[in-house]
Amino acid sequence: MxxxxxxxxxxxxxxxxxxxxxxxxxxxxxxxxxxxxxxxAAGDTVSVRIRVRNIGTATASISFFFADGVGYTISRPPLPxxxxxxxxxxxxxxxxxxxxxxxxxxxxxxxxxTNSISVxxxxxxxxxxxxxxxxxxxxxxxxxxxxxxxxxxxxxxxxCNFSLQNPGAQDMTxxxxxxxxxxxxxxxxxxxxxxxxxxxxxxFVVNFAPSTATTYTGALAIETRSYNLTGAAxxxxxxTPLLEFDPGSIQSAQQxxxxxxxxxxxxxxASGSVSLAFVPDTAVVTDDPAIVFLxxxxxxxxxxxxxxxxxxxxxxxxxxxxxxxxTSGRIRFTLSGVSTxxxxxxxxxxxxxxxxxxSAIATRRTGDLDIQVTGFDNTYxxxxxxxxxxxxxxxxxxxxxxxxxxxxxxxxxxxNAQAGSAFQVRVSFPVTGDxxxxxxxxxxxxxxxxxxxxxxxxx
Amino acid sequence: xxxxxxxxxxxxxxxxxxxxxxxAVGAIVDSTGALRQVQxxxxxxxxxxxxxxxxxxxxxxxxxxLAKTDSKTLSPTGETDAPAGPAIFALRGNDAIVFFPDTHTxxxxxxxxxxxxxxxxxxxxxxxxxxxxxxxxxxxxxIVDPDGSVVDSIPDASGPLLLLQKGVVFATEDExxxxxxxxxxxxxxxxxxxxxxxxxxxxxxxxxDAVYALRTESGxxxxxxxxxxxx
Numbered sequence: 296m297x298x299x300x301x302x303x304x305x306x307x308x309x310x311x312x313x314x315x316x317x318x319x320x321x322x323x324x325x326x327x328x329x330x331x332x333x334x335x336a337a338g339d340t341v342s343v344r345i346r347v348r349n350i351g352t353a354t355a356s357i358s359f360f361f362a363d364g365v366g367y368t369i370s371r372p373p374l375p376x377x378x379x380x381x382x383x384x385x386x387x388x389x390x391x392x393x394x395x396x397x398x399x400x401x402x403x404x405x406x407x408x409t410n411s412i413s414v415x416x417x418x419x420x421x422x423x424x425x426x427x428x429x430x431x432x433x434x435x436x437x438x439x440x441x442x443x444x445x446x447x448x449x450x451x452x453x454x455c456n457f458s459l460q461n462p463g464a465q466d467m468t469x470x471x472x473x474x475x476x477x478x479x480x481x482x483x484x485x486x487x488x489x490x491x492x493x494x495x496x497x498x499f500v501v502n503f504a505p506s507t508a509t510t511y512t513g514a515l516a517i518e519t520r521s522y523n524l525t526g527a528a529x530x531x532x533x534x535t536p537l538l539e540f541d542p543g544s545i546q547s548a549q550q551x552x553x554x555x556x557x558x559x560x561x562x563x564x565a566s567g568s569v570s571l572a573f574v575p576d577t578a579v580v581t582d583d584p585a586i587v588f589l590x591x592x593x594x595x596x597x598x599x600x601x602x603x604x605x606x607x608x609x610x611x612x613x614x615x616x617x618x619x620x621x622t623s624g625r626i627r628f629t630l631s632g633v634s635t636x637x638x639x640x641x642x643x644x645x646x647x648x649x650x651x652x653x654s655a656i657a658t659r660r661t662g663d664l665d666i667q668v669t670g671f672d673n674t675y676x677x678x679x680x681x682x683x684x685x686x687x688x689x690x691x692x693x694x695x696x697x698x699x700x701x702x703x704x705x706x707x708x709x710x711n712a713q714a715g716s717a718f719q720v721r722v723s724f725p726v727t728g729d730x731x732x733x734x735x736x737x738x739x740x741x742x743x744x745x746x747x748x749x750x751x752x753x754x
Numbered sequence: 755x756x757x758x759x760x761x762x763x764x765x766x767x768x769x770x771x772x773x774x775x776x777x778a779v780g781a782i783v784d785s786t787g788a789l790r791q792v793q794x795x796x797x798x799x800x801x802x803x804x805x806x807x808x809x810x811x812x813x814x815x816x817x818x819x820l821a822k823t824d825s826k827t828l829s830p831t832g833e834t835d836a837p838a839g840p841a842i843f844a845l846r847g848n849d850a851i852v853f854f855p856d857t858h859t860x861x862x863x864x865x866x867x868x869x870x871x872x873x874x875x876x877x878x879x880x881x882x883x884x885x886x887x888x889x890x891x892x893x894x895x896x897i898v899d900p901d902g903s904v905v906d907s908i909p910d911a912s913g914p915l916l917l918l919q920k921g922v923v924f925a926t927e928d929e930x931x932x933x934x935x936x937x938x939x940x941x942x943x944x945x946x947x948x949x950x951x952x953x954x955x956x957x958x959x960x961x962x963d964a965v966y967a968l969r970t971e972s973g974x975x976x977x978x979x980x981x982x983x984x985x
Contacts (some may be wrong), residue, residue, distance in 0.1 A: 339868065361971055379772070384946070421796060431792075458843055504928075547797075547798065548795055548797035548798040549797050549798075550797055550978055550979060582863070584800060585794060585798045585799065585800050585981070587981050587982070588981075588984070589964075589979045589980070589981045590964070591981075591982050591983075592801070592981035592982015617981055618797065618798050618981060619798070620798055621794075621795065621798045651795075653777070653795040654971070654974075669777045669795060669796070670795065683910065701774070702857055704773075704774055705774060708774040708775070713798060714776050714793065714794075715794065715798060715800070716778070716793045717777050717793070717795045718774050718777065718797060719774070719775050719776070719777035719778075720774045721773060723772075
């Protein structure tokens with residue numbers, strides 16, 4: 296009995312070495328005697344993935360693989376080709392015809408060295424629906440056929456009006472009718488399945504409602520046809536940010552606070568950079584390296600604003616401190632990385648001023664009087680200094696003021712240092728005799744903005 | 755290394771030859787452990803390039819800058835083997851007293867020589883002067899003499915502290931307090947981690963995200979943030 300069964304089964308297995316399937320979304324479905332492609336709109340192309348699987352235990356050699364019929368083509372490897380046991384080989388069966396007819400048949404036949412398979416393929420070519428898109432959207436017949444919704448502001452809605460006509464002499468049933476893709480949505484229109492009478496039309500509307508500034512794609516599927524939907528969204532410019540500073544007149548050698556806000560709430564979250572640049576009044580230097588944001592020691596900080604807020608954070612803080620340096624000129628604050636309704640550029644003018652004395656000391660040595668002054672000259676024009684010495688009772692010595700011009704020394708120093716106008720100047724006066732009777736000195740430093748006098752007691 | 759320390763010292767020193775130069779107010783240790791000169795004037799500071807690296811602590815006075823690496827004490831004129839870990843300095847003229855917290859020992863520094871001092875202090879040493887020592891014990895901050903006798907107390911000092919020649923700077927939870935010559939100035943500042951002598955007229959205040967320069971001259975007190983100086 297067992298021998299007989301084996302004898303019966305073995306030839307059967309040999310004959311059934313290859314089998315045919317359709318593949319849809321990765322799912323195999325066996326093909327029977329007839330493969331119906333259904334209704335195909337005239338001029339459209341419908342394609343079906345065909346899978347030839349070797350279900351036997353020996354390699355199959357495929358010698359014939361054709362779809363014999365008007366309008367049918369098949370895309371597959373050149374003949375002959377082999378399929379290993381258990382392995383598949385896919386091919387693409389396509390059909391297209393421009394003339395409507397009830398039946399377009401074909402004979403799909405595959406021959407291997409062990410068995411052959413024949414399948415009847417049929418298709419019904421009908422007059423397809425005609426899609427019309429109205430402005431402001433634009434359409435293209437492609438390929439691929441597409442509809443562009445254009446450029447839309449984030450948060451706004453663009454409606455596209457369509458008309459779907461049945462140009463044929465028979466009623467047309469629409470079973471597949473949907474929209475896919477983020478931001479695209481069918482707004483008004485019939486639900487499938489529905490019928491368009493011969494010569495009739497239906498209208499429908501598709502919405503495009505982008506939520507972020509980017510490009511979008513989607514699809515409008517009508518029966519066998521698919522139309523690419525495209526659109527892009529942009530952010531509206533932010534209201535022009537207001538750049539504000541803590542109260543008080545702006546001067547050199549200050550650490551000031553910059554805050555930024557919007558006059559109205561942001562309609563979306565945004566981020567960018569705030570930068571400062573400096574243009575000195577003087578030609579002696581080209582910049583002042585002390586003019587920086589203090590948090591980083593740099594001239595640029597990131598900023599951000601969240602949707603619905605007027606507050607702009609700078610470097611993650613509610614404000615940013617910066618130094619005004621020691622040079623008169625203009626500090627320019629600019630924003631980048633965001634689109635704003637107006638130019639937010641803000642200028643701070645650092646006015647020229649007389650020499651500022653940070654500290655000063657006069658010391659008495661045997662044979663020398665030393666005067667040291669630390670300060671800055673934001674005009675870079677310092678040079679003339681006068682020294683008026685007084686005795687310990689405060690009476691000026693009759694010799695009067697001693698004038699010295701250090702203009703070239705200062706100019707050389709500023710040019711070489713390129714570190715702003717801060718300076719420490721030391722001046723020594725050789726003295727013959729006893730210095731203990733010298734009590735004080737009035738030091739006057741002069742620049743283009745005027746003179747500044749400092750009274751120093753000798754120590 | 756010696757040359758760089760010399761540059762830092764001389765730029766901040768009031769003595770020397772006549773001329774014009776960039777003013778320096780002292781030095782700080784940045785987040786990478788590099789000693790950097792602080793240049794400029796009040797309200798407009800620049801940090802000089804990294805001088806010495808691997809610095810755990812530093813202090814500068816009018817005449818002297820000392821830095822501590824893990825195993826050395828550095829000066830403008832040389833280096834000296836020292837106990838491991840950071841150090842707390844008290845500088846006067848060309849001399850210094852140094853406290854090494856890891857070994858809880860004191861030494862006198864002079865001409866690149868460290869001489870151990872026989873001082874025993876109970877509690878956490880916060881700052882030292884040439885004589886007096888600020889210690890925290892049982893949550894209370896006291897100023898004690900080397901023999902341990904209490905000469906003063908600072909009940910509201912809850913954070914770091916620095917003894918000045920004629921006063922003290924200390925941190926509370928949200929303020930820096932500068933107390934000297936019978937007057938007191940307060941600045942809002944939270945998260946203070948340490949206070950060191952930046953230079954003759956400035957203290958360096960290290961917080962969690964920045965370094966500040968506190969001007970300590972009477973009548974010219976001010977608190978400034980140093981640019982790009984995250985510790």
